Amino acid sequence: MYCQGLHGSLVSHANPDNRRENRMRWFDYLLRRLIMAVFVLISVSVITFFIARVIPSDPAAAWVGSHPTQELIAKARLQLGLDRPLWVQYLRFMGDLLRGNFGVSVRTHQPILNDTKAYLPATLELVVVAMIIAVIIGIPLGVLSGARKGSWLDHSTRLIAIAGVSLPIFFLGLLLQLTFFGKLGLLPLGSRISNDIALNHPIHVQTGFYLVDSLITGNWAAFRDASVHIILPAFALAIFDIGLTICMTRSSMVEVLNEKYILAARASGISERAVLFVLALKNAIIPTITVIGLSFVYSLTGAILVEVIFSWPGLGSYVTNAVLSIDFPVIVSVTLVVTVFYVIINLILDLVQAALDPRITLN
């Protein structure tokens, strides 16, 4: 009765032909999206590469440093291949990229792949924890707010939601630091781990996710320390998503709770909790999932303020420094990495939505 599969796929367990047909449709859909993804990546690479090169800058001068001589600049221009036509440079860049070579930063002279490997896990860890916080807090509050429309709970929750989406993140970050570090002395000021751990119980880095690495190596002191350090930045990053999640979930819930099948469920004696969190939420959560997914990708480079305030060595700070110094290989490479994430997350979102709502087709 409550089974809501993909355009009839999950309700058609009994029909093997339909199942096969649906599998083919999934496969076709995936194939089409992957082909589209390749085009998206190529388009983004072309646009980013050429825009980055149109901006007045001299990568050769940046490469040799702040007081370059003409001879050094000329030498660097040859070394970096900047003497060749732009389209040749682009093809060379893409060729390197396909071979796993992201190029070298003209500012730091470091392989961009090494930098990305160092900075991406820190950001991913922060964003994932922030999203978990947003979901855990935002969805239940949104459901209850929608279910008790007009009540004090609804008003309070909406106030939290509005505050969440409107509070500037830099202000919130400073406020959290002043309160939890400065006044209460409960949580650390920033960084991923404390000096004590760095000196005494260093994390044996395997994945770059400190919470995971400390757990799998049984380094409990480091796990506790990393957990404590991530609370404030993750909460600061999550607060916007909490507000957004509450708003989206609430409005969807209000709409869904007026549906006849909810009335029927209530009339048949199903508990209110099951009605809200199983029946209604299943339909109401689709817009929320979309928003959370997109917010996740945005946060990969958009978490810059949180990263700066909490001394979090992530991708946002890295990209911002690259943009400020017009480090075009970094700008292009990281844009492509984020685009890949965007394409993947978008694809997953589409599939999840289709799986949750039979009205959404894969056509």
Next chain:
Amino acid sequence: MKTSRRTFSILLLFVITSLITSNCASATPQVATTAPQQPTVQAAAPTQAAALTEVVAQPTTAPAAQATSAEVDPKSVFVYAHPTAFPDLDPAKSYSNDSVVTSNCYETLTFYNPPGSKDILSPKLASSWESNSDATEWTFHLRPGVTFQDGTPFNSEAVKYSVAKTKELGVGAAYIWDSVNEMATPDENTIVFKLGYPAPLDLIASSGYAAWMYSPTAYEKNGSDWFNQGNCAGTGPYSIQSYERGSRLVMTRNEKYWGGWKPGQFTKIVFEISQDPVVLQQKIESGTADFTYEIPADNIATIQKNHPEIVVYNNPSFQNLVGLLNTKKPPLDNVKVRQALEYSFPYQQFLEGVMGNRATQSRGAVPVGMWGHGDNLTQYTYDLEKAKQLLTEAGHPGGGFDLLMTYSTGDLDEQQLGELWKAELAKLGINLEVRGMNWEAQWDLGKSDPSKAQDIFVQYWWPDYISPYSFLKSMFHSETPTPFNLGYYNNPTYDQMIDKANEIAGTDRPKSAQMFIDAQQILLDDSVSLFFYDRANQHLALSSVKGFMDNPAYPHVVFVYDLTRG
């Protein structure tokens, strides 16, 4: 089934909460003792002690959970809260703030002493040196018995390799070795540099960039990336223990350091990176950091008032701000108009109102404290009447022309300088456009046709090795092409004078210094630039840290080997 799943969830939640809470509890005393109100210096020591009670020595590669029992005295850990990441830790290419790290691992042949010292240079890895009469051949006698941290002996071949490799890579300040044509190694402890033209190689060898000596074995075996993964191979007192890129770098003692160790010296250095000045301030105020800089100037007075345990070091840097005047474009091709501009800027008002203690008015092109600085050089003052008179003499009574000043976007000091100057020039009937541009665009405009370029090019300058020639050649020499002579000044007499001064800088430094001073007077008489201010460095340190000596030749560097905790 449902019940057991719920029970498991509750248990899991309980375990995680307990783990986190237990850490919160242990963190509390640390923070409590580091609360901002620490009345005395003595309070700082227990603060660090509490913060680092669990510290024990452990190699980086040791499995995470296996802490050894050899405890490090928490007082012997020096924490430097640093405002930027370290872009490149390769000693051959490093050309940025990473010198705060490299200078504790690598050493140079000679060392540039802080201003006020008896001698300009001290021996470092070279115990003595001499040159021929025209400074085209330099012989350095190396300190015997020194080894790199990887065990490779430090000798003349190692010096030859370091210089040759740095030159070959050609990145950063590598050009400082341009004069070197050949290197001979007559014996293990002697290296002879043969130059293509006279140059002060003793000064060049003291540079904080591109002059580090590093292990040939390590460089050949591991390559550049190895250094940026958190490794170093110098002869210095500390080596890198661990490195979290963009976050933290830990250094530990090189027990075999040739200088030896005395009681009280620090055993570890921790560089904590934070780009937020507020965080840096909180770290030094709470005593969790021993040293920092880049604190907003407006907050310094409050810190000094509320935190007697913090010492503010306010010393000149070797960096100055200049406004190069376009000598090829009317009306600034007229020296009287340029002189009028010199008299139109409200130096004292700007320094007192905007810069506070962060700068002093320049006197010439070479900053105060550096050899070649002239205490008796002309210093222009704010005098609008004089400016009006000069404009009238130049045929521009009442002004009536427009000027374009470009500066680097994002620099608030330069922006405020422009706005203030604009208001003063308006009183003379001159319309100044203050245009912020990103550095690349500003530089491109400056390098374009002078007749279409800016009228005033505002930029900072600092030397790569400590010589007046860096300032006087880069910004005012007429050789072509001239990447930074963006006032397009062309005076053969001046060119010859500074070239000659540079030639004798290694053999007759007093005479060379005087010639550099005389050359600056030519610039001032020709009014080719406004020399706005010499910038000061403001460093904050806990007073419990003893022995810090600010050395502008190595900006923001703390030679931790020289420090102890009192």
